[in-house]
Amino acid sequence: MSANQSPTSPVPGNDPLDTGAPAGGLAETVLAEVPTAAVGAGDPEPVAAPGILRSIVRRPATIVAGVFLLVLALVAIFAPALAPYDPDVQDLLQRLKPPSAEHWLGTDDYGRDVLSRLIFGARVSLWAALQAAAVALVLGLPAGMIAGYRGGWVDAILTRLMDALMSAPSLVLAITIVAVLGAGITNAMLAIGLVMAPRFFRVARAGTMDVRHETYIEASIALGCSTLRTTVRHVLPNVLPPIILVISVSLGTAVAAEASLSFLGLGVQAPAASWGSMLSTASSNMRLAPYLVWPPGVMIFLAVLAFTYVGDGVRRALVRTRSGN
Amino acid sequence: MLRYAGRRLLAAIPLLFVVPLLVFALIELAPGDPAVILAGDEPTPERVEAIREELNLNDPVLLRYLMWIGDVVRGDLGTSFLSDQTVTELLTRRMATTLSLVLVAMIFAIVLGATLALVATLRSGGIVDRIVNGFASISIAIPGFWFGLVLASVFAVGLQMFPAFGYQPLSDGFWPWLSHLILPGIALGLLPAAEVTLQLRSALGQVMKTDYVLNAEAKGLSRSSVVFKHSLKNACIPVITVLGFRVAEVLAGSVTIEMIYNMPGLGRTAVEAVQGRDVPVLLGFVLFSTTIVVLVNLIVDISYGYFNPKVRS
C-alpha cells in the first residue's frame, strides 16, 4: 500500500476481496461502481447512448421511478394551478387542524394548507436540487477532466483537494459554508453543490484517464487538434454516460440535503415552504399535530428513492452496454 | 505495524488543514466586507470591529490562515463570539453527548446490519433474503432526521416509551444515559445499518463462493464454523471500509438529530454558531469533525491488518 494514499481511499493490498470502493448503500454503491464497472472496462468505444436508453426502458422499477419524478416535476411546474389554497396565506382560526374535507392534509401552526405547501414545496425542493447538481457538475466535471487529462502535479493537487472535501462530513461542511455566505436557499445549494463536486470530479477523472492514452486520442493530438477540441470531441463522450448516473444520484442526495438544511433553518427562508422547512414546523408542533410529520417526509423519501432507482437503472444499463460490446 | 500506522497518520494530518483553508478562502471570496457580513443582520460598529480584530481581517488571508494554524498547534482555537468561553472549552463540554450518540448509532448499525446480513445469507435466495434486501434498499432512502421525527412522535410523544428529549450524562447512570440515546441512536443508525446489511450480504455471497469456503465444507466443519469463522472475517473487509466512510456522515447527521431531540451536543453548538455567525466555534467544529474522520480512517486502516494478514507484512 502506498503511503501517499489519502485516508479516504484505503485500498489494502490487492486481495481479490477488497473492493476498496467507498461502497455504501444502493446510492453510494451506484457511485462507487461507476469507475470500475462502467468506465474502467478499458473499452475504447464510447458507449452508445441509444443502447443505454433501450436498456433502461426494459426495467420496470426504473420506469416507475422515472414516471414518478416526471409527475413530480409537472406538479412543481403547475403548482399555482394545482394547489387548492395560497400556500402562504395564514388563517389563524384554522391553526393545526387535522386532515379534513377542506384541508386534505390539515393545516399548520399558522393555519396554512399543508397540501398546498407540499405542492409548492416540490417546486422549491426540486429546483434547489437542480441548482446543487448544476453547481457540482460545473465544478467537478471540468476539474476532473483537466486532472485526468493533464496528470502530474495538477492532478495531484486537485485530487488531494477533492479527497479532503469528500472526507469532511458533508453537512458539517455545508452548514459552515452557509454560515459564511449567509442563510438562504441559493447559498445552501451552492454549499451542497460544492460538497457534491468531488463525486463528479472522480468519475470525470477516471473516465478521462481511461481514454487518455487510447490511440484515437493520441492520433487526434498528433493531427494537431487543440486540447479543447480533443477533449470535447473524444473524451467527453466517454465521460458523459457515467456522469448522467452521478447526476441522478446527486439529485437524490441534494433533495435530502436541502431538506436537512431547511429543517435547520439554514435553507429556504420563511414564509416560503420546502419539504425540509415543513418538517421543522412539524418538529415544533409534534405534540399537538403529529400528522404534520408524514406528508413532507414521505415526499422526501419517495423522491430520494426514485432518484436512486433511476440511478440504479442507468448503472445497470451502463454495465450491460459495456459488457455487451 | 506501528510504523505503518504512524506513516498513515502523518499522511493524514495535512488533510485536517485543507478544509479550514477552504473556510478561510470562502470568507475572503464572499462578496462584501466579511466583518460586516459576519456581524449579522444589524451590525453595530463595535461588533464589526470586534470581529475584524478577532479574525485579524486586516491581514492577508494566507497570513490569517497560518496564524490560525499556529494557534491550533498550540492548542488555542480562539474564543467564541457569542459567549466568552474558549472554543476548546465549549467543544470539550459538548463532545460527550455527540460521541455517545454516534457510538450508540454505530453499535445499532453494526448489530442490526450484521444480524440481517447473516440471516439473509443462511437463507440465501429465500424469502427472508429478499425481505432483508428490500428493507435495506428502502431504508437507504429514508432521511435520517425525518425518521428521528417519526420515532419521537410515535414512541416518545405517542406511546411515551422513552424520554422524548434531552440527554443525561453517563455519570447519572447507564440506563438514564441509554434511554435518552435509544431513539436518536436508531434514527441516526438506520442508514448505516442498511448499508452494512447490503454490503455484508453481498460480501458474504461472494466469499461463500470461494474455494476456501468449499474447502472448509470439505473438512466437515459445522455450518456455523463455515459461516462465522471462514466467511465472516473475510467478508468484513469491505464492510469496515464502508463503516469508515459512514462515520463522517453519521457525525454530520447528528446535527439534525440533536436539534430534534434537543440534545446539548456539538451539532447543536454548530447550528447555534451558524445562526450567530460564530466563526471561531465553527472552525473548531470543522476541525474536530475532520479529526474524528481521520482517526476513524486510521483505525479502519489498522484493522485491515487484522482482517487481511497480507497487509501486515
Place this chain on the structure above:
Amino acid sequence: MARETAPGATAGTRTGATEPAADLLRVENLSVEFPAPSGGWQTTVQDVSFSLRPGESMALVGESGSGKTVTSIAVMGLTGATGGRIASGRVVFDGVDLTAGTQKQWRDLRGPGMGMIFQQPIRSLNPAYTVGDQIAESVRKHLGMNRRQARARAVEMLEMVQIPRAAQRVDEYPHAFSGGMCQRVMIAMVMACNPRLLIADEPTTALDVTVQERILELLRDLQEQTGVALLFVSHDLAVVAELCQEVVVMYAGEVAENAPSEQLFFNPRHPYTSGLLGSIPKPGLSTDRRLRAIPGGIPSPGAWPHGCRFSSRCEYAQPGRCDVAHPGLVRVDGAAGHHARCVRVAELSLDGVTV
C-alpha cells in the same frame, strides 16, 4: 437407457486380486444436475458408476468439462454447496448409503472418512487464518483434541508433508507459502484426520512442472505409509499411469471406458481413450508417433448429441450407427473389469501406449 452390465460390477474386480475385499466407496448410477442458464435443471453428470476398495487408487480421467470434478464433489457431498443437486443414484461409503442419509451424516464423514484436495491450493486456504489454525480446527472437530494437542498434530503433519521448519511455519499465513507448499499444507490438513479416502482433484495442474513431480511422490509415499484409498482426478494420463491401478475415463458427463491401468494403457477399447493416450508426449520413447491431439471440443451439458457423445470428434464414427442411439457401457471380451461405451468395440483395433 440400455445397459448391458450391472452397475455394481463395472469396476469392482481388480486383476490378480486374491480375496474380494468389501468396497470402501461405491458410486452407483450417479447423476448430478445444475441450474441451467435458461431456467430449470441441466444434467452435468449422468449415470456414473464405479467402486473403490480400501487402499486402492483409482483415476478419474477426462478433459475439462467431462464431469470428473463434479463427480468427485458429489462423492464428498458438496454438490449442494456448489449450487447443484444429486438427481439420482447412490454414493455408498463403507456400506452406508450417504445419499439416503442426512447432511450431518455426510458432514461428519468429511475429515475422518474422506478428504479432498483441490486444483488451486492457494485459493483453497483461507487467507485470514494461519495454516496451523486451519489444520488444527479439523483435528479438534473430528479427533476431539484440545488446542495444544491439535497444534502439535499440525506441526507433525507439516513435517510429514516435508515442509521445512514446520514448527515455525505453522504460525504463518497462506500468503507466505508458494503454490507447491500450499498444496503440501492442503495434504497435511486432509491427512491430519486419518481419512480412509483421499480425493485429489487435479492436485498438480496449477503447479510448476518441477513441483508437480514432488507432490505426486508425496501422494504415493503417503498412500504407502497410511494405506489411504486414492481417487485421483486428472486430465493427464501420463501422471495417472504412475499412480493408479484402476482408470475410469469420463467423457461428456458419463463413463466412456474403465479398466485396470495396464489393460487400459496397452489395450484401449474406446477411441477417446486411444486419442487421450496419443496426446501424451513421450520424450525419447517413440519417435515415430507425433503428438496426436483430438480435434474439436467436448460438447457442453445441454448440447449432448443424441447418439454417441464422442461421435462428432471420432475418426471411426460411422453415420447411421454411431449417431443413432446412445450406446451403453459394454463389457470387453476376454478382459476382467474392462468396459467401453462404443458400438464398434468388437471391431476396432486401437492404438495404446507403445514402448
